[in-house]
Amino acid sequence: MRVGVVTFPGSNCDYDAYAAFRHVLDYPVEFLWHGDADLHNVDCVILPGGFAFGDYLRAGAIARFSPVMRSVIAFAETGGLVWGICNGFQVLLEAGLLPGAMRRNASMRFACQWVRIKVESTQTPFLLGCRKGQILRMPIAHAEGNYFADEDVLDELEDSGRVVLRYVRADGTPDPRANPNGSRRNIAGIINAQGNVLGMMPHPERAVERILGSDDGLAMFHSLVGAGVVASGVPTQTVKPVERRAQV
Amino acid sequence: MMVTGTVTVRLKPGVLDPQGQAIRRALEQMGFESVHNVRTGRTFEIQLDAPDPASAHGRLTEMSQKLLANPVVETFSVEVKS
Numbered sequence: 001m002r003v004g005v006v007t008f009p010g011s012n013c014d015y016d017a018y019a020a021f022r023h024v025l026d027y028p029v030e031f032l033w034h035g036d037a038d039l040h041n042v043d044c045v046i047l048p049g050g051f052a053f054g055d056y057l058r059a060g061a062i063a064r065f066s067p068v069m070r071s072v073i074a075f076a077e078t079g080g081l082v083w084g085i086c087n088g089f090q091v092l093l094e095a096g097l098l099p100g101a102m103r104r105n106a107s108m109r110f111a112c113q114w115v116r117i118k119v120e121s122t123q124t125p126f127l128l129g130c131r132k133g134q135i136l137r138m139p140i141a142h143a144e145g146n147y148f149a150d151e152d153v154l155d156e157l158e159d160s161g162r163v164v165l166r167y168v169r170a171d172g173t174p175d176p177r178a179n180p181n182g183s184r185r186n187i188a189g190i191i192n193a194q195g196n197v198l199g200m201m202p203h204p205e206r207a208v209e210r211i212l213g214s215d216d217g218l219a220m221f222h223s224l225v226g227a228g229v230v231a232s233g234v235p236t237q238t239v240k241p242v243e244r245r246a247q248v
Numbered sequence: 249m250m251v252t253g254t255v256t257v258r259l260k261p262g263v264l265d266p267q268g269q270a271i272r273r274a275l276e277q278m279g280f281e282s283v284h285n286v287r288t289g290r291t292f293e294i295q296l297d298a299p300d301p302a303s304a305h306g307r308l309t310e311m312s313q314k315l316l317a318n319p320v321v322e323t324f325s326v327e328v329k330s
Contacts, residue, residue: 058318065315094318101320108266148263148321182264 001225004032004042006072006088008063013049013085016205020221024208027225037067044081044224045072047088049141049203059102059144060090069095082197083126083224086142089189089199098190098199099157100149106182110143114213115180117188117202118168121161124195129223135172136165136216138207140180145201147183147190154184165189165200251296251304253328257317258289292316301328 003021007014014031021029032039034052039045052063063069069091076082076097084092092098105111119127119134130136149157157163165188169178174186181201189200204217259265268286275283294311298304308326317324 057315061315061318093320099320101318103264103321104266106264106266108270146264146266182266 001044002040002042003027003029003044003046003224004040005029005046005048006032006034006068007048008034008050008052008066008087010052010054011048011050011087013087013203013205016203017046017048017085020205020208020217021225024218025221025225027221032068034063034066034068037071039068039071039075044083045075047072047082047084047091048205049086049088052087052091055087055144058090058094059087060092060094063087063091064094073097076192076197079194079196081125081224084197084199085205086140086145086201086203089201090144092197092199097197098192099153100147100190102144103146103148103182104144105142105146105180110141111145111180112141113139113180115140115188115202116168116170116178117165117200118172118174119164120166121164121191123161124164124191124198125224126191126198126220127164127223129226130219133172134219135168135170136202136204136207136219137214138202138204138217139213140202142181142201145181145183147181147187147201149184154187157187157190158185160193162191162193163187163189164191164198165202249298249300251298251301251328253294253296253304253308253326255292255294255308255312255316255324255326256289257292257312257322257324259287260321260323263321304328 005014005017021027116135119130166174167178167186167188168174179186191198204220207214207217268288272286305328312324
């Protein structure tokens with residue numbers, strides 16, 4: 001599988017995502033440029049964290065119209081794998097590839113902290129190697145991660161198992177104290193109906209080595225590269241949950 | 249002709265406005281106790297060429313739908329001065 005990481009003007013986690021593949025997994029990965037509509041035949045596009053176009057107007061609102069996004073939208077609609085992390089999630093919402101919108105954090109503060117998220121469903125190549133109910137510890141860093149959607153949209157997401165990641169306490173309860181930004185129903189990540197598009201606010205690419213504070217994010221990278229996905233985004237095999245890497 | 253339009257984007261009713269709440273609390277602390285609620289929004293002043301105000305209104309509406317407002321959480325209104 002070929003992986004591409006998009007760089008927008010203002011992206012700042014593109015190298016982190018790149019390094020997770022290249023240096024931690026020793027897996028080939030390349031950069032894609034926002035001004036270039038050519039996706040270089042990759043099978044998975046990563047929209048990284050950062051502040052694309054300065055978050056002007058609304059986070060993701062300008063990035064959504066860049067040439068690369070026209071291709072990403074067509075790619076996603078034909079089953080291509082698209083993974084939006086933090087700012088990338090905001091871009092996916094603005095592009096309409098996922099439902100809902102982000103509001104300013106309820107605290108009105110930039111939230112930069114460690115969170116715990118629970119894997120609510122593994123029905124997507126990005127989480128195939130995780131256990132349902134598994135709790136992952138990784139950082140968040142955002143000012144607009146307060147996920148909003150109408151109640152009927154939220155119900156539909158829940159009923160179809162598309163709320164795949166939820167902010168929880170250490171014991172797995174998704175109560176308000178575990179919610180870092182005011183997101184409806186503690187939602188941290190959702191997928192589209194086909195499962196080939198994932199948007200999440202937490203940063204798995206910043207949790208891929210113990211020395212960073214956690215390597216829980218590795219489970220997602222292993223899921224992706226081990227899933228044996230074909231270009232259609234349909235998993236061809238299931239993978240076993242990954243063993244934790246030894247301390248660095 | 250050159251037309252100036254104003255687009256006002258507001259949060260839909262029912263959508264949490266943390267900024268508005270923070271402003272309301274600040275106003276209250278400043279002694280404006282009569283304030284019940286504050287909702288924030290933003291305005292765009294846009295100058296454009298258009299054959300007439302009606303078509304300018306149409307273009308501004310299109311811009312609002314496509315970019316200036318996010319229909320999931322916001323509503324907008326368009327006003328044109330000629």
